[in-house]
Amino acid sequence: MTASAFRRVAIPSVTAMPPAIPAGSRMQELSGTTMGTTWSVKFVGSAASLQTLRRMIPLALDRVIAQMSPWEDQSDVSRFNRLPLNQWQELPRELGRVMASALRIAEESGGAYDPTVGALVDLWGFGPSGPRETPPPPDEIARLHQACGWRQLDLCAEARRLRRRNYASIDLCGIAKGFAVDLVAETLLELGIHHALVEIGGELRGCGVKPDGNPWWVGIDRPVHLSASPTPEPILVALHDLAIATSGCERGFTRGARRFSHTIDPRTGSPVANGMITATVLHRSCMEADAYATALMVLGPNAATEFAVRHQLAALIRFTGNDGDSIAERITPALDAMLA
Incomplete structure (x- = not known):
């Protein structure tokens, strides 16, 4: 399960070579803020495409916020969370796509990832109501926990409609940022830009290569939380x-x-x-990598490893060692196969 220390470069299989870099193209960069964090885009293109993307990328990111942010009172998610029970709400195309993936991964993971924990997230001080310094009362936790559950949602994917049969509160923060990365990457591809790296809050998606022909190299996040643990070799x-x-x-x-x-x-x-420190997932879709990484964190080291292997996820799972002072990690076979 664990790759040798000298195997520190992961190279995915390439089904098709990227298009040639157009003559006269050069590296372009854009950046900004969104969703309480920062975004950046590096791509190979012209000055004209830079100006177009300077307008289109913020519009794409604003659509995600307008549909999925629990901090926006009039977002589609916030309005859904105020609906009476059993009332259908029509979903925009992007939100319908995210909900379909969220419910599928909730089912696959046995609820380790669940998009209906919004009220609990808020109760614990990580939502729109703001932070807290002490745990909430146990009876409040129990009350809100009883109301949540992804099985309480009915999604009609064809008509893009959603309803709830209990007062579950949707929170898509474990998947929306990854979707936003995908949406920006797809916006680039629609404009004929096939060589780019998109990043939002540390989540990334790349396609093609840099102007010099090198890949978009990124490092897997492997923070050292415990003083006794040695600095890990970079991947x-x-x-x-x-x-x-x-x-x-x-x-x-x-x-x-x-x-x-x-x-x-x-x-x-x-x-x-459960001793988990980080879970990193590599996937063709940043949206799915985002949700799967959350599920692995919830599952804990052993169940996360079993789940990742069963679903053929390329993942790095890091957790507190048995001695309580060291950091242990597992590399799944799908990631190990990429390492060279």
């Missing part, structure tokens, strides 16, 4: 028609000796406490 990934997303426990609050992570286990209603 570089060639992002050609590939995306990468990492979920971790870096956000949260501390009460006494316990650290409460922002990642909520939908099966318990409380933050994960």
Whole structure:
């Protein structure tokens, strides 16, 4: 399961060579802020395409916020969360696509990823109501936990309609950022740009190559949280028609000796406490990599490894070792096959 230390470069299989770089093209860069974080795009193209994308990328990102942000009172998700039970709401095309993937991955993971934990996320201080410094009352956790559950949602994919049969509150923060990366990448492709690297808040998707013919190399995030752990050898990934997303426990609050992570286990209603540090997933879709990484964090080291192997996910799973002081990690066979 674990690659040798000297195998530090991951190269995905290439089904088709990217189009040739047009003569006169050069590296262009754009950046900005969105979803409480930053975005950047590097691509090989002309000055004219730079001006076009300077307008189109923010429009694409604004669509994601307008449809999926729980912080926007009039977003489609926020309006859905105020609907009476059993009332259908029509979904925009992008939101319909995300909900279909969210519910599929919820089913695959046995609810380890669940898009209906919005009220619990907010209760624990990681949503629109703002942060908190102490855990919420157990009876409040139990009450909101009873109302959530992805099986309470009915999605009519053909008509792009959604309804709920219990007061589950949708939160797509574990998948929407990855989708936004995909949407920007698809916007580039629609404009004939086949050589680019898109990044939003540390999640990336690449296609083609740089102007010099080299791949878009990115490093897998492997933070050292424990002082006794040695710095791990870097793993570089060639992002050609590939995306990468990492979920971790870096956000949260501390009460006494316990650290409460922002990642909520939908099966318990409380933050994960399973020794997980980070889960990184490589996938053709950044949206799916995003949601799968969240599911792996919730599942815990052993179940996450089994799930990733069963679903042929290229993943790096990092967790606290048995001694409580070191960091252990597992590389799944699908990722190991990329390493050279």
